[in-house]
Amino acid sequence: MKQFSRYKFKSGAKVVAGNKPVFFKLLIKNIKKDFVVLDLGCGSGELTIQVSRYCKKIIGVDCFVDYIKTANKDKKNQNIENVLFKIQDGRKLSFKDETFDVVYSSRGPVSANSFFFKEALRVLKKNGLLIEETIGETDKIELKKIFNRGQNFPYFIKKRESVQKLFDKFKLQKVLLEDFVYYQRFSSTNAVIRTLERTPIIADFDKKQDAQYLRKIELMHQKRGIILRTHRLWWIAKK
Numbered sequence: 549m550k551q552f553s554r555y556k557f558k559s560g561a562k563v564v565a566g567n568k569p570v571f572f573k574l575l576i577k578n579i580k581k582d583f584v585v586l587d588l589g590c591g592s593g594e595l596t597i598q599v600s601r602y603c604k605k606i607i608g609v610d611c612f613v614d615y616i617k618t619a620n621k622d623k624k625n626q627n628i629e630n631v632l633f634k635i636q637d638g639r640k641l642s643f644k645d646e647t648f649d650v651v652y653s654s655r656g657p658v659s660a661n662s663f664f665f666k667e668a669l670r671v672l673k674k675n676g677l678l679i680e681e682t683i684g685e686t687d688k689i690e691l692k693k694i695f696n697r698g699q700n701f702p703y704f705i706k707k708r709e710s711v712q713k714l715f716d717k718f719k720l721q722k723v724l725l726e727d728f729v730y731y732q733r734f735s736s737t738n739a740v741i742r743t744l745e746r747t748p749i750i751a752d753f754d755k756k757q758d759a760q761y762l763r764k765i766e767l768m769h770q771k772r773g774i775i776l777r778t779h780r781l782w783w784i785a786k787k
Contacts, residue, residue, distance in 0.1 A: 560739055564775060566730030571595075571654055571681040574782060576602045578677055583649035588638050588668055589657050593619025593631075600631045603650075607643075609636040639663045643671045652679040659711050659783070669718060669787060676787050677723065682707060684727060684779030688749045690768075691740070691776065695761050698750045707781050715785055723784035734774040737766045 572595065579585060583603045587596040590608030592615045600606045608631065610616055619633040636642060638657055651658070651668045658668050658680045668678055685703040692698035700707065708725055715722050734740050741762065744753045755762070768774055 561732035561734045561743075561776070564731050564733045567728070568730050568778075569681075569728045569780060569782065571782070572598055574681075574784075575599055575650075575652060575679065578679060578784065579603050579650055584647065586643070586648045586651045586668075586671065588651055588653045588664075589655075590619065590633065591615050591654075593622055593633055595654055596631060596633070597622060597626065597628060600628055603630070605630045605632070607632045607634060607648075609634045609638065609641065611635065611637050639667055641667055641671055645670055646673045646676075647671045648676060649673055650677045650679060654681050656680075656682055658682075659707075659714060662714065662717070665714050665718065669720075672787050674787055678720070678785045678787065680783055682711075682781050682783070684708075684729070684781050686729070686777055687779040688776050689779075691744075691749060691765070694764050695750050695753075695758065699748055708783075711781065711783050720785040720787060723786050725783045726781070728780045728782065730778050731775050732778060734769075734776065737762060737769055737774070740765055740774060740776075 576599065579599065579602050581602065581604065585599065585603045585606040587599065587606060587608040590596045590610050593608050596606055596608035596619065608619060613635055616633045616635050623631050623633065648671055651672045657664045658678065659665060659682050672678055683699060685700045685707050687700070688698065692701040708727060711725065712722070741755055744750050745755070765774065
């Protein structure tokens with residue numbers, strides 16, 4: 549499994565159409581001061597630390613050692629006491645049943661498959677909330693068509709439909725299931741390359757091996773600029 553960048557990586561692309569949603573705002577609307585919260589797939593912990601100001605305690609877990617090292621360094625530098633970071637596999641968590649009031653994930657992995665989903669539910673309290681921002685099936689579809697590969701490509705079922713199937717399978721109450729689409733303009737082919745090197749949009753992306761596809765992107769840039777679709781799905785389920 550390839551490790552990608554910090555949560556706060558910014559591509560430098562500008563939104564030119566639609567509205568970019570802010571997942572943090574959704575979280576704090578659904579978190580209370582006395583809650584114990586789990587950030588599943590916390591990466592380098594920036595979002596975890598932001599959320600910590602709105603709850604009693606929050607634990608961030610990720611399977612990458614370097615991410616957790618970075619997260620712990622930031623926690624120490626900011627002198628935050630109600631945050632704990634752990635190296636764990638989201639499919640086999642060490643926590644007891646019904647430990648958390650809220651379990652959330654930013655851009656995965658909760659809805660990736662039933663193993664992550666079932667384990668997240670196990671550690672969630674009765675009437676607790678499971679919250680995720682995940683990648684929609686048409687995200688960066690322009691690039692995926694050029695490379696003829698990529699995250700959720702080709703897709704045979706819409707992401708919201710696969711999430712709804714998980715709701716039905718585990719008999720959960722749907723609180724929210726909403727798509728967001730907006731478009732961003734990238735300033736250059738190099739800006740696209742930096743994004744591809746830091747995110748899992750194109751599987752096994754390699755600048756040298758994929759040079760033929762990058763030339764097509766450069767041609768796109770010369771003709772009309774590089775405008776790419778971003779597709780996110782927000783969902784909340786109640787246990």
